[in-house]
Amino acid sequence: MRAFSELYEQLDSTTSINAKLAALVRYFRAAPAHDAAWAIYFLSGRRLKRVVGSATLRQWLLQESGLPEWLLEETYSTVGDLAETIALLVERDGARSPSGLSLSEWLERLLPLPAMSPAEQQLHVVQWWKELDARGCFLLNKILTGELRVGVSAGMVERALAEVTSLPRTVIAHRLMGTWQPGPKFWAFINAPAEASGDRSRPYPFCLASPLEARPETLGAVSDWLIEWKWDGIRAQVLRRDDGTWIWSRGEELITDRFPEVVRRAAALPVNTVIDGEILAWRDGVRPFGELQQRIGRKKLTAKILEETPVQLLAYDLLELDGVDLRDRPISERRELLEQLSSRSSAGFDLSPLVVADDWDALRELRAGSRERFVEGMMLKRRDSAYGTGRQRGVWWKWKIEPYTFDGVLVYAQPGSGRRANMLTDYTFAVHDGAELVPVAKAYSGLNDKEIARVDRWIRQNTVERFGPVRSVKPELVFEIAFEAINESGRHKSGVAVRFPRIARWREDKPAAEANTIEDLRGLLRVEPAASDAR
Amino acid sequence: MRIMEAALITVTDRGLYCPQADFHIDPWQPVARAVITHAHGDHARSGSEQYFAAGEGAGVLRHRLGRDLPLQTLAYGEVFRIGPAVLSLHPAGHVLGSAQVRIEIDGRTWVVTGDYKRTPDPTCAPFTPVPCDVLISEATFALPCYSWPDTRDVVEEIYRWWQANREQGIASVLFAYAFGKAQRVLAELLAFTDEPVYGHGAVLPLVEEYRRAGISMLPTLPVEKTKKADYAGALIIAPPSAAGSTWMRRFGDASTGFCSGWMRIRGARRRRGYDRGFVLSDHADWPGLLQTIADSGARKVLLTHGYSDALVRYLREQGVDADALRTAYGEEE
Numbered sequence: 001m002r003a004f005s006e007l008y009e010q011l012d013s014t015t016s017i018n019a020k021l022a023a024l025v026r027y028f029r030a031a032p033a034h035d036a037a038w039a040i041y042f043l044s045g046r047r048l049k050r051v052v053g054s055a056t057l058r059q060w061l062l063q064e065s066g067l068p069e070w071l072l073e074e075t076y077s078t079v080g081d082l083a084e085t086i087a088l089l090v091e092r093d094g095a096r097s098p099s100g101l102s103l104s105e106w107l108e109r110l111l112p113l114p115a116m117s118p119a120e121q122q123l124h125v126v127q128w129w130k131e132l133d134a135r136g137c138f139l140l141n142k143i144l145t146g147e148l149r150v151g152v153s154a155g156m157v158e159r160a161l162a163e164v165t166s167l168p169r170t171v172i173a174h175r176l177m178g179t180w181q182p183g184p185k186f187w188a189f190i191n192a193p194a195e196a197s198g199d200r201s202r203p204y205p206f207c208l209a210s211p212l213e214a215r216p217e218t219l220g221a222v223s224d225w226l227i228e229w230k231w232d233g234i235r236a237q238v239l240r241r242d243d244g245t246w247i248w249s250r251g252e253e254l255i256t257d258r259f260p261e262v263v264r265r266a267a268a269l270p271v272n273t274v275i276d277g278e279i280l281a282w283r284d285g286v287r288p289f290g291e292l293q294q295r296i297g298r299k300k301l302t303a304k305i306l307e308e309t310p311v312q313l314l315a316y317d318l319l320e321l322d323g324v325d326l327r328d329r330p331i332s333e334r335r336e337l338l339e340q341l342s343s344r345s346s347a348g349f350d351l352s353p354l355v356v357a358d359d360w361d362a363l364r365e366l367r368a369g370s371r372e373r374f375v376e377g378m379m380l381k382r383r384d385s386a387y388g389t390g391r392q393r394g395v396w397w398k399w400k401i402e403p404y405t406f407d408g409v410l411v412y413a414q415p416g417s418g419r420r421a422n423m424l425t426d427y428t429f430a431v432h433d434g435a436e437l438v439p440v441a442k443a444y445s446g447l448n449d450k451e452i453a454r455v456d457r458w459i460r461q462n463t464v465e466r467f468g469p470v471r472s473v474k475p476e477l478v479f480e481i482a483f484e485a486i487n488e489s490g491r492h493k494s495g496v497a498v499r500f501p502r503i504a505r506w507r508e509d510k511p512a513a514e515a516n517t518i519e520d521l522r523g524l525l526r527v528e529p530a531a532s533d534a535r
Numbered sequence: 536m537r538i539m540e541a542a543l544i545t546v547t548d549r550g551l552y553c554p555q556a557d558f559h560i561d562p563w564q565p566v567a568r569a570v571i572t573h574a575h576g577d578h579a580r581s582g583s584e585q586y587f588a589a590g591e592g593a594g595v596l597r598h599r600l601g602r603d604l605p606l607q608t609l610a611y612g613e614v615f616r617i618g619p620a621v622l623s624l625h626p627a628g629h630v631l632g633s634a635q636v637r638i639e640i641d642g643r644t645w646v647v648t649g650d651y652k653r654t655p656d657p658t659c660a661p662f663t664p665v666p667c668d669v670l671i672s673e674a675t676f677a678l679p680c681y682s683w684p685d686t687r688d689v690v691e692e693i694y695r696w697w698q699a700n701r702e703q704g705i706a707s708v709l710f711a712y713a714f715g716k717a718q719r720v721l722a723e724l725l726a727f728t729d730e731p732v733y734g735h736g737a738v739l740p741l742v743e744e745y746r747r748a749g750i751s752m753l754p755t756l757p758v759e760k761t762k763k764a765d766y767a768g769a770l771i772i773a774p775p776s777a778a779g780s781t782w783m784r785r786f787g788d789a790s791t792g793f794c795s796g797w798m799r800i801r802g803a804r805r806r807r808g809y810d811r812g813f814v815l816s817d818h819a820d821w822p823g824l825l826q827t828i829a830d831s832g833a834r835k836v837l838l839t840h841g842y843s844d845a846l847v848r849y850l851r852e853q854g855v856d857a858d859a860l861r862t863a864y865g866e867e868e
Binding site for chain 2: 012013014015065067068070071074075078079080081084085088089417422423449
């Protein structure tokens with residue numbers, strides 16, 4: 001654990017990309033194969049399924065520390081992180097000679113925990129707390145609760161591994177995709193010569209667009225761009241191989257089982273075809289994301305839900321055809337091949353249509369109708385662009401529509417976590433409902449550090465009541481909240497649920513009385529079309 | 536039956552006040568007589584008619600409040616009188632010249648700790664527990680998560696960080712309070728090196744005051760305003776207010792660190808945006824506060840600033856008569 005915890009510290013204690021890269025390279029050059037594989041596992045954002053829950057750890061800490069529960073709570077809310085609270089409070093005997101076990105040896109130790117009785121688990125974990133130094137203890141708890149996050153991007157890990165292995169980054173990126181077992185075998189695969197083919201069921205790294213903030217006119221002639229609708233569904237790669245079909249989400253989750261109708265149609269695709277597209281709820285056209293979400297939310301796909309909410313794959317890119325990797329070809333060419341493929345009688349998918357217009361103004365007009373089409377705006381892809389790895393600047397843009405907004409009153413606040421631990425940064429906003437204020441949205445982000453500090457101070461001075469970590473405050477501050485969509489909801493007291501709420505700005509100019517009303521929000525419900533023939 | 540005893544110290548809008556003898560301790564408004572526990576800005580303010588402070592801190596106090604300050608200095612333990620009160624100052628271990636104030640009237644003893652710490656510090660006399668009936672203690676870090684690591688380990692970390700930056704050819708800018716923390720770091724680093732360290736303009740005059748008081752520290756060099764020196768590999772000590780200022784530009788690509796008890800918490804470290812946080816505090820940690828309260832033998836404990844509410848509740852649950860006192864002292868460190 002020593003080497004990994006030093007790496008963690010180095011990554012955590014610098015914002016310099018070069019320093020992070022250097023630390024990763026140093027680590028991977030020295031790490032034994034088994035450790036290196038586990039390190040990649042965690043660094044690439046993969047997490048173990050929770051081995052022990054945080055409520056359980058908290059209980060053990062309560063017993064171990066002998067502190068009153070309220071004081072433990074107060075300390076926890078100051079630290080903002082349970083794993084760290086434990087590391088800070090446990091008195092350790094081995095602090096000066098921390099355990100010499102490596103990362104993979106630690107995993108061998110802790111993976112059998114779920115099979116043990118709670119008493120045995122407690123005995124082991126509490127012993128480990130004392131055996132490790134503070135940083136190791138922190139990491140152990142993060143691994144146990146499945147919450148280990150490391151401050152590096154996927155791209156940085158790829159770059160470091162490319163340097164260590166002297167392989168092209170794209171090869172590394174591909175090898176890191178999908179699910180794999182961390183072990184020496186995986187590390188050997190990462191290091192294998194570029195030609196070596198791995199597991200053919202793994203997806204290619206997704207090519208991502210950047211948000212377009214400038215005017216589209218700055219991009220030059222419309223004719224240089226391939227323009228698509230920006231669908232609001234699940235971005236997915238569909239891989240058709242000789243031994244089956246795999247569907248991967250953009251988050252690298254295998255979601256094949258969730259969408260049997262897509263799998264069924266994909267059987268018609270030629271063997272060794274890989275398609276990038278969007279899975280959407282579909283009934284005589286695309287349905288709002290909310291419907292798809294309901295289907296995803298179901299644990300079991302019943303015949304009923306399959307009939308109620310069928311889905312469709314709209315393809316917009318072709319990454320591999322007949323076993324040939326097309327990613328380096330321009331998208332104009334890939335699109336042509338995709339269209340040819342879709343025109344075959346048993347295509348296996350539907351095509352995401354291109355948006356055609358003579359100039360940017362015409363596009364602007366079309367884009368204004370995005371909400372009626374249940375899309376989030378448009379995608380602009382330069383005709384000569386390859387299918388890159390990760391986020392692309394300059395060649396792929398997402399040109400999203402302006403979000404909805406409302407002015408809400410701050411009514412509750414609670415401490416954030418991580419960088420915002422100990423600061424009151426998680427807010428609940430309400431709108432007027434007659435004489436009352438009814439909460440409609442929670443938002444965490446959107447303010448800068450200075451504003452956060454000011455709001456934090458204000459909250460502390462204007463707290464009305466405290467319920468554990470949550471404070472109710474005087475209903476005075478007004479914030480403009482941006483959000484993407486609004487749906488009726490039986491689960492919320494307000495009767496509506498807003499999607500992706502975030503703070504657009506602090507309206508210091510507005511008194512609480514001028515905040516929006518629930519009727520204003522309900523008014524937007526009616527704007528959202530109930531059914532669509534919009535395509 | 537318990538007879539209500541008159542408090543020897545109350546809080547007025549000007550500060551901690553002794554009504555029987557008409558003097559203030561660390562007043563935040565000008566008063567007739569001010570007993571000063573130490574020279575930090577939130578405890579020592581100008582404008583009072585007469586000041587009393589420990590002799591060891593006279594230099595820094597005059598540096599901050601003026602050379603012609605009407606100051607009466609006292610040795611630690613020396614007894615002096617104001618009206619009916621018998622006073623003495625005792626080392627608080629916070630910074631050079633910091634003192635606890637012991638007040639005795641009619642056989643009753645109150646102690647005001649001021650800011651203090653119980654970890655060793657080569658730049659000031661070590662904290663000595665003072666028995667009393669009522670203890671007024673600071674509570675800046677009164678939560679169990681605040682317990683300080685061994686100073687030597689932290690200083691070694693600072694030294695290693697400096698050396699690692701040097702290997703990469705970049706400067707190390709260490710932020711530490713200009714009075715107290717900066718000098719403590721310079722003194723502690725003597726265990727590792729005798730190399731000179733650059734000091735910000737706010738730090739160096741206080742370093743000189745410390746040298747005049749006989750404190751050994753690493754040699755210091757000024758950060759020149761005009762000459763472009765090569766700071767690669769150097770250590771520079773600066774007050775936190777210099778972070779993010781144009782003054783920083785001269786060091787080019789530098790690594791930054793901050794010395795403070797608040798750096799004990801990872802979230803605080805990340806929020807401040809320094810590359811490194813070093814847990815080095817001039818305040819008492821949780822075990823230090825509890826130890827001090829136990830050592831004092833006080834039957835009543837009053838707590839000022841920081842997490843005083845949590846400590847009050849904890850002490851009450853332990854059967855100690857405790858209360859919070861609202862003061863205007865800051866929690867900067």
